[in-house]
Amino acid sequence: MAAENLSSLPPVPPLRFPTYITSVDISPQARILCEILAAAPVHEVEARLGSTLIQPDPETAQQVLKLSYNNPSTAAKFFRWAGLAQKHTGYSWNLMVDLLGKNKLFEPMWDAIRSMKQEGLLSLTTFVSVFENYCIARRFDEAVMTFDVMERYGIPPDIVAVNSLLSAMCREDNQTVKALEFFDRVKAKIPPDADSFAILLEGWEKEGNVAKAKNTFGEMVIRVGWSPDYMFAYDAFLNTLVRASNADEAVKFLQVMKGKNCLPGSRFFSNALDIFVKQKDSVHAVMLWDIMVGGGLVPSLVMYNVMIGLLTADNNIENAFRLLDGMAFHGAFPDSSTYNMIFECLIKNKMVREVGKFFMEMVKNEQQPTPANLTAAIKLLFDGDDPEIAIEMWKYMSTNNISPRDEGANAVLLGFCSMGRLSDLRRFAEKMIDERIIINESTMTKVKNCFYKEGKGSREIYDQISRKWKSSYV
Template sequence: MAVENSNTLLPTSAPRFPTYHTAADLSPQSRILCEILATAPVHEVEARLASTGGQPENEIIQQVLKHSYNTPSAAAKFFRWSSVPRKHTGYSWNLMVDLLGKNSLFEPMWDAIRSMKQESLLSLTTFVSVFENYCVAGRFDEAVMTFDVMERYGIQPDIIAVNSLLSAMCREDNRTSKALEFFEKIKAKIPPDADSYAILLEGWEKEGNVAKAKNTFGEMVIRVGWSPQYLFAYDAFLNTLVRGLQADEAIKFLQVMKGKNCLPGLRFFSNALDIFVKQNDSAHAIMLWEIMVGNGLVPTLIMYNTMIGLLSGNNDINTAFRLLDEMVFYGSFPDSLTYNMIFACLIKNKKVYEVGKFFVEMVKNEWPPTPPNFAAAIKMLFEGDDPEMAIDIWKYMVKNNISPRDDSANEVLLGLCELGRLSDIKRFAEKMIDERIIIYESTMTKTKNVFYKEGRSARESYDQILKKWKTSHL
């Protein structure tokens, strides 16, 4: 057989493929044979193999080939050696063809294919492997040539073969145009199906080519119509539009698809939502959300949090609250992230009354604020003339031993300083120091200024705080 003359094959310089070292399920015999192929000089391989005793069974041969892609010369010698006295199966031959192709040893690969033809072992699987390996090597014209000669080798080219070649081309970077050339040439002879268009659309999606995606999608609708089964094609097309900053077009097509009962699945909506978040596009995100929920798709907690985060970041607190209220009806229960994003938005927008009310709800549902949100809320409430709620929040932190609470403690003292509540400052500061809470030097400076303005007695009170503060630093 042709692969006997394998002296021209060279092993790769470094492992590129899985080896027997990492395979947990190899039989002892397979492992021994793999080690010979990996370590023996090429001219000694057959002698070493012969020293192992009996010829391996087909299953062993296949295991060895699968784990010997990094040593094509040795694998070819093993393949020849193991063919006596039995003949190889079609599966073993296909492994050998793939092994040679993946190492860009295309001449020996074709020798093997010709031998397979003589033994009537060729199949579409053989040619799919050739398509893939030529495309990985960047030899697209040879991949198309392989398709063109399939019939000479007794394999009828069909739509599965067409789609296999299209897929192999589109998997490579920026080669969808090459795939389209082949598609345009072959579609009159072998009519494309929905998978053909889905493959091209996924290629355009990867390349971000909106114009080509529109052309391909338009042709798809004319030639194969609409069907809920074509979700992969719809997902790819819509993703291309969204990523290509054509959100209006994406929403328009979604409405059309809705009328055809062909809406994409939750995967698309989740991906599109992530893209809108990156683009900070809350307006289109809301439109997308309404289409999704209005057609019975149930968002996940992650999707709710993504949406609420986007709305909160854009200060759309009313819509964020609406989503929070509807979550439970769709089986998604808000978590710490959900509550804290809304809480942070309320703080940012200085919604004094709402912050206090929402804090009560958070605590009731056992999702208290994060330490940074505690500190921000306390600061904002003091500035917003609701010091009592700020102090209540601080007391909650102390009672529930929430830490770290240094920032919050300092905000309490600074807020009381602004109000001139000296006795409260002294009481809170001393207790904080006792609890080993860090009071910042800048806070002590502010406190000193407030106390020193109020005369001798107040200065003495401050000095007592200062002495205790310094002692705590020893």
């Protein structure tokens, strides 16, 4: 059927093009034509187009068609009019076929395809568009029928056509089973390649179908073997296992893949780490890490921090230190987040000696502890009979003006109270008040009790501190 017969489409009210006609990619001629299509009644479109005296070249026609998907009737009239002046290119015809398919106008779409056949302009691209639009419309049987009739139109169905239809089906929700039915029907005639299996595996991944993914993966290994080039298929298969909490099986398959030099890529690694974090599964995360890094993958700083965060949340400090020690080797230098996660874990587990040593390492490497970590560490060290390091931490907070530091200051004063170190208590309290640090009323009560039980002279010292404290709030 010729292009002019496309004008028999049912009329659709013209739509405005709010952003299209201001596009920087549109030519002046195409802009004029789009403005007419946007404003003219459908029955006047061709007359108004003719009045412009524009002879649209193929590029102009293509620009207008690309902007006309929301108005198929107007587009058809423009297509007929432009075709009278100059034959349309195969690309313009493909745009028209796609436009009609997107609007579910399948009968006119096939009319256009027949016209393309007569003019020798059909290509695989045409049929890929038809596959996609039938699948978007959930008319999967018609999509398969289109594949079956390709040869009648002079386009031999090959593996690219097979994979295009598989992909169109699998993009739609819960249609991978239907894609598999098509795959099973054609695979004897057209042998599948790695992309065929990758498309199906990505479909099973999206649907979370572990059993089908295992079957498809097994068939893939038998038919196309192993290759580092099949990374997308491996990623999809392993993601399916991990998301379904089949971590043991994922690790087993990873070990096999490592032996074949076919480990998945960083996409899977990053996704799997995120899943293990949500599942709070540090055991399998460590297994995954050791296989992937041992196989040559170089983790980024973000990956290291995700992993160390998971390990420290699970109090797995030994493996956290192991990863920290290996970071520089992989060119991922730890940042303050890395250090603070480990520092917090040491504090949480009351590892007094390690807290002090790690603090010194942080200072040496110019990695600043957070105010919350410093406050918690000061409390721990006073309780753990290591007040000198606690005092060093406070001096570090003061020297580096780390804020907020009110809670750290209160922790220092309470630590001196617990140890009965009145001279230090007085000296630090007065200095803190001078610096307008907020000392809590509950802290001052304990300071008072500490001084008062030592007799009259100490009471007078406290009273001086108290007056100074009260006046600082005036």
